[in-house]
Amino acid sequence: MTSVPLLTVRGLRVDYTTPKGTTAALRGVDLDVDRGEVVAVVGESGSGKSTIAHALVRLLPEEATIAGGDIRFDDVDVMSLSQRALRRVRGARIGFVPQDPSHSLNPVLRIGEQIAEVVRRHLGLTPPAAAARAVEILDEVGVPDPAQRARQYPHELSGGLRQRVLIGIAWACNPELVIADEPTSALDATVQRHVLDRMQAMRAAHGTSVLLVTHDLGVAADRADRIVVVNKGEIVERGASAEVLADPQHEYTRRLVAAAPGLRSRRLEPSGGASRAVTEASEPFLRVRGLSKTYGSTGSPIVAADDLEFSIDRGTTFAIVGESGSGKSTTARMIARIVESDAGTITFDGADITRLRGTALRQLRRRLQVVYQNPFGSLDPRMTIGAIIDEPLRAFGMGSRGERASTVRDLMADVRLDPALAARRPAQLSGGQRQRVAIARALALRPEMIILDEPVSALDVSVQEQVLQLLVDLQAEHALTYLFISHDLGVIRQISDEVAVMRRGVILEQGSAESVFAAPQHDYTRDLLSAIPGGGVAAG
Amino acid sequence: MRLLRYPGMIVSILLLAVTALAVIAPALLAPYDPYESVGTMRLAPPSWEHLFGTDHLARDVFSRVIYGARLSLSAAGLAVVAGVTLGAVIGLVTGYLRGVVDAVVMRFVDVVIAIPGILLALIVVASLGFGPVAVGLGVGLGTSGAFARVMRAQVIRVRAEEYIEAARTLGGRGPTILVRHVLPNAARPIIAMAALELALAILAVSALSFLGFGAQPPAPEWGALVSAGRDFVATAPWLSILPGLVILAVVLAVNRIARYVGGER
Numbered sequence: 001m002t003s004v005p006l007l008t009v010r011g012l013r014v015d016y017t018t019p020k021g022t023t024a025a026l027r028g029v030d031l032d033v034d035r036g037e038v039v040a041v042v043g044e045s046g047s048g049k050s051t052i053a054h055a056l057v058r059l060l061p062e063e064a065t066i067a068g069g070d071i072r073f074d075d076v077d078v079m080s081l082s083q084r085a086l087r088r089v090r091g092a093r094i095g096f097v098p099q100d101p102s103h104s105l106n107p108v109l110r111i112g113e114q115i116a117e118v119v120r121r122h123l124g125l126t127p128p129a130a131a132a133r134a135v136e137i138l139d140e141v142g143v144p145d146p147a148q149r150a151r152q153y154p155h156e157l158s159g160g161l162r163q164r165v166l167i168g169i170a171w172a173c174n175p176e177l178v179i180a181d182e183p184t185s186a187l188d189a190t191v192q193r194h195v196l197d198r199m200q201a202m203r204a205a206h207g208t209s210v211l212l213v214t215h216d217l218g219v220a221a222d223r224a225d226r227i228v229v230v231n232k233g234e235i236v237e238r239g240a241s242a243e244v245l246a247d248p249q250h251e252y253t254r255r256l257v258a259a260a261p262g263l264r265s266r267r268l269e270p271s272g273g274a275s276r277a278v279t280e281a282s283e284p285f286l287r288v289r290g291l292s293k294t295y296g297s298t299g300s301p302i303v304a305a306d307d308l309e310f311s312i313d314r315g316t317t318f319a320i321v322g323e324s325g326s327g328k329s330t331t332a333r334m335i336a337r338i339v340e341s342d343a344g345t346i347t348f349d350g351a352d353i354t355r356l357r358g359t360a361l362r363q364l365r366r367r368l369q370v371v372y373q374n375p376f377g378s379l380d381p382r383m384t385i386g387a388i389i390d391e392p393l394r395a396f397g398m399g400s401r402g403e404r405a406s407t408v409r410d411l412m413a414d415v416r417l418d419p420a421l422a423a424r425r426p427a428q429l430s431g432g433q434r435q436r437v438a439i440a441r442a443l444a445l446r447p448e449m450i451i452l453d454e455p456v457s458a459l460d461v462s463v464q465e466q467v468l469q470l471l472v473d474l475q476a477e478h479a480l481t482y483l484f485i486s487h488d489l490g491v492i493r494q495i496s497d498e499v500a501v502m503r504r505g506v507i508l509e510q511g512s513a514e515s516v517f518a519a520p521q522h523d524y525t526r527d528l529l530s531a532i533p534g535g536g537v538a539a540g
Numbered sequence: 541m542r543l544l545r546y547p548g549m550i551v552s553i554l555l556l557a558v559t560a561l562a563v564i565a566p567a568l569l570a571p572y573d574p575y576e577s578v579g580t581m582r583l584a585p586p587s588w589e590h591l592f593g594t595d596h597l598a599r600d601v602f603s604r605v606i607y608g609a610r611l612s613l614s615a616a617g618l619a620v621v622a623g624v625t626l627g628a629v630i631g632l633v634t635g636y637l638r639g640v641v642d643a644v645v646m647r648f649v650d651v652v653i654a655i656p657g658i659l660l661a662l663i664v665v666a667s668l669g670f671g672p673v674a675v676g677l678g679v680g681l682g683t684s685g686a687f688a689r690v691m692r693a694q695v696i697r698v699r700a701e702e703y704i705e706a707a708r709t710l711g712g713r714g715p716t717i718l719v720r721h722v723l724p725n726a727a728r729p730i731i732a733m734a735a736l737e738l739a740l741a742i743l744a745v746s747a748l749s750f751l752g753f754g755a756q757p758p759a760p761e762w763g764a765l766v767s768a769g770r771d772f773v774a775t776a777p778w779l780s781i782l783p784g785l786v787i788l789a790v791v792l793a794v795n796r797i798a799r800y801v802g803g804e805r
Binding site: 335338362365366369370372374377378379380381382383391392395396438441445 | 701702703705706707708709710711712713716720721724725
């Protein structure tokens with residue numbers, strides 16, 4: 001190994017200037033990447049980890065400025081390069097894998113053309129040669145039928161395939177360094193594993209150095225030689241991956257390790273000593289029989305739910321786990337009576353709610369509530385937090401204005417939100433706070449059951465854990481029944497009593513959480529379990 | 541204040557402030573009575589005494605322009621209010637209901653858009669009778685089609701948002717959701733567009749008055765003032781040119797501010 005690292009960063013500082021003033025996103029970051037090494041930059045949202053990735057190739061948003069520091073790439077001073085010289089480095093010597101595969105490809109250009117463009121520009125290939133090279137690259141990143149795929153448009157590819165195309169583009173010119181900014185956080189766990197495997201194979205084949213930016217400590221543990229932990233624009237800990245995970249030195253790292261769902265395996269218990277009251281009722285609280293739903297009648301119909309059967313006891317959590325397209329959200333939405341089912345019955349507390357309409361359906365809302373995945377999308381951006389939580393109370397005329405205001409304050413206290421936030425708007429809150437607002441709103445009508453559709457998957461791991469704990473506490477306090485939808489087995493392990501594994505509209509297996517995790521019956525479940533990042537490390 | 545960095549904005553705001561004063565209290569600004577002759581000086585050229593000169597009846601043209609602001613701008617304002625209201629209601633209903641209602645109503649909107657605005661305004665004026673109110677409504681009808689289109693597109697966008705579905709699962713009723721969630725979230729582009737449309741409405745109203753469909757003599761109105769000067773273009777060109785420049789200045793000022801509201805700097 002050479003003594004001079006491929007990439008050296010010293011004292012990197014980046015400021016963001018907004019109308020309200022200047023905030024420091026990076027406060028003096030030092031970082032080295034050796035040749036052929038994988039370094040993971042780990043941090044939560046707002047930590048500055050993505051800013052590092054973008055600053056290295058000087059592709060920062062307009063409001064960000066590099067306030068100081070030194071970036072040397074293979075002894076080239078990146079800070080002093082002209083834009084022209086930079087463009088020759090980007091793509092050719094430093095590849096970049098962006099976060100979101102759905103927005104990072106040009107939707108009106110064929111896949112092959114987009115890869116060919118890169119190799120034409122940087123390697124000077126003729127158009128036919130570039131087109132042929134594009135097909136080779138697709139083959140190399142494991143895209144099946146590469147010649148045919150090269151002629152397709154981005155929307156015709158799945159998220160996992162698109163991300164492979166982006167990896168292919170990043171490696172197209174055989175770069176010395178690839179910066180991957182959350183390359184798999186938009187993907188399903190099993191797809192994530194395949195994409196990361198592919199990246200690792202590319203790295204091994206080409207001897208490339210990789211700077212892997214991720215929020216997922218498990219991914220970092222599995223894939224990186226060294227880990228750098230970023231918090232509030234500063235590196236708080238660095239070291240070999242196994243050491244950082246086994247013996248975290250900094251308090252922040254310890255919190256991250258403790259909160260990572262893939263790295264631990266126990267069900268959360270209500271805090272404050274309250275025990276969950278699971279009444280042994282003879283009749284299940286919710287029963288689903290033969291529930292089916294097919295989308296798109298003509299052409300190729302998509303079966304979202306096929307003859308589903310399950311039941312949930314009062315006061316327990318039933319989890320449906322599955323990847324995107326498994327039909328788990330459709331199932332939740334059918335039970336929430338947002339989407340109409342094609343066949344089957346849903347029995348809620350002994351009453352058939354499958355075809356409820358009008359007033360009866362509206363009254364059901366008081367007992368059965370929904371919390372959505374995306375706390376950015378499910379709250380009206382123009383309303384204050386107070387008004388949002390008040391909305392269901394208002395809709396059902398629950399008390400006078402003053403009474404409702406005090407109920408809203410109680411609800412905010414229930415979900416551990418500062419009542420002073422009532423006057424704010426959703427954009428002024430963090431993701432975790434927003435999800436608490438959504439939970440408070442769902443609790444407002446004192447429902448008996450809440451359907452939670454990926455309630456924590458948009459949140460940082462440490463916030464995830466807090467919200468899950470809150471849900472467990474609320475369940476104990478109010479004897480709530482949960483239907484919990486998630487793609488993340490790590491999260492499911494923390495909250496559920498019963499688990500159903502779904503794929504392509506079919507429940508492959510279901511049973512108590514312990515039995516599904518300890519002795520999975522179906523190959524797919526085993527596949528899912530082994531795809532949890534960091535699983536291997538946690539055992540040690 | 542950040543506005544001060546845009547000199548065009550400062551000039552525009554000052555100009556509109558003066559115009560607004562002219563609408564509210566013309567007597568404060570106008571040196572003379574707009575209806576009375578100010579002596580025997582007919583068709584006098586601009587001077588310090590009579591900034592815009594005098595017309596063929598020896599009335600002070602500057603005072604008439606000041607007094608004309610109220611008629612011209614209220615007709616233009618009426619046009620925008622009518623256009624926005626009609627367009628927003630059509631857009632809200634069609635965008636929210638979709639289906640047959642949407643398909644049928646939007647075809648009528650297509651027809652309205654296909655007819656040149658000025659022609660549509662003439663039809664309304666012809667059926668309601670001459671006058672600023674008819675002109676305002678006519679111009680407003682012409683712009684309502686565009687407002688309906690924009691509103692509908694916004695409503696369709698907002699309707700797909702998760703918080704709309706969430707509102708329904710919280711027990712909200714259709715009309716409540718429409719007014720409390722859809723309308724506020726869809727309104728912003730409409731407001732920016734309305735400001736832009738006001739500038740065009742001032743022009744359209746002036747044009748119709750110029751043709752004689754608006755306010756009738758001796759009432760002062762900007763388009764009518766330009767028109768009245770037409771007969772004396774060879775001998776007293778300022779009679780048409782100066783009121784014309786006032787229209788131009790106000791239209792540009794409104795346009796500048798509208799672009800600022802729309803997010804342009």
